[in-house]
Amino acid sequence: MEEIKINIVLDKKNGIPLYLQVKKQIMDQIQKGDIKIGSKMPTERELASNLNVSRNTVSSAYKELEQQGIIKSYQGKGTFVEEEARIWKHNDLKDKLSKFIDLALEEAIEAGIETEEFLELVHERVDKKRILMDKLVAVYAECNIEQAKMFSKELSKRCNMNVIPLTIADFKEMKPKTLEILNSSQVIITTFNHVNEITELTKGFEKEVLGVAINPDLGTIVKIARYPSTTKFGFVCISVEFMYKIKGALKNSGLDEIDVEYSNSYDEKELKKFIASKDVIVVSPGRHKDVDIVNKNLDEQKELIEFLYTLDDGSVKALKSKMIEALTW
Helix, strand or coil, X not given: CCECCCCCCCCCCCCCCHHHHHHHHHHHHHHHCCCCCCCECCCHHHHHHHHCCCHHHHHHHHHHHHHCCCEEEECCCEEEEXXXXXXXXXXXXXHHHHHHHHHHHHHHHHCCCCHHHHHHHHHHHHHHHHHHHHHCEEEEEECCHHHHXXXXXXXXXHHCCEEEEEXXXXXXXXXXXXXXXXXXXXXXXXXXXXXXXXXXXXCCCCCEEEEECEEECHHHHHHHHCCCCCCEEEEECCCHHHHHHHHHHHHHCCCCCCEEEEECCCCHHHHHHHHHCCCEEEECHHHHHHHHHHHHCCCCCCEEEECCEEEXXXXXXXXXXXXXXXXXX
């Protein structure tokens, strides 16, 4: 099978990360039928060379497309457009669910169950699952406490359950408090890149480890990208792990050449000197409050940009579906 030719035009000045431009244009071409389902994609190296971008850029685009079920890589064979690539057709899902409901209703009527009784059964089943979700205790594991707390709070709200934040270090140390939390939980949630590690660290606890995808907030990336190349950025956060995560996010977004210096200092004098020496300060959510106080006491205040990550919507929906399916205890 010959590899397809993909027509992608990148705009390096519009502030939108290059990997997102690549991803969107591939999706658009699949949707239009210009790229057929089952087609073999160019390798990351080949597409990067054709577009004159880093392989990292193409790798990030391919990774997100694969997470969403649009493409699939096969060892020794290559990367192909998947049958499930029609995910953006929301009506397909509604039609599928409608057919399931129709089948269930037909069986109910054939069994002598009236439509009103059928509706009562549906409501009863949904209410039962909802009550179980309310009682569910989950652990969210992340490499840094900032994101662990942030996403635990968001998952608690969106999935209507109690989610407790823990770090990878907590699992490695396994102190009594961590043991207590693990024993009281039914499931562990973490980002896809930590699933294998958490599974290994929690052997013997018999807890299911579910993965979820997170993405850098596009608005934050665009804000940073729109500054002149001569801008001096300062990045302040809590943990070293978060520093490396941001470095990776900037690199994947094509912003690895910006002038940025990192700090996780809490010393007021040191922090004041650091902020004063920069043009723009980027902060993690956990440091926004104290950095803002220091910044307001400067003669020349700097613009603060909060670097946010967001939970992938499709990933959260899939997570909720898996947990509802598993609620049989």
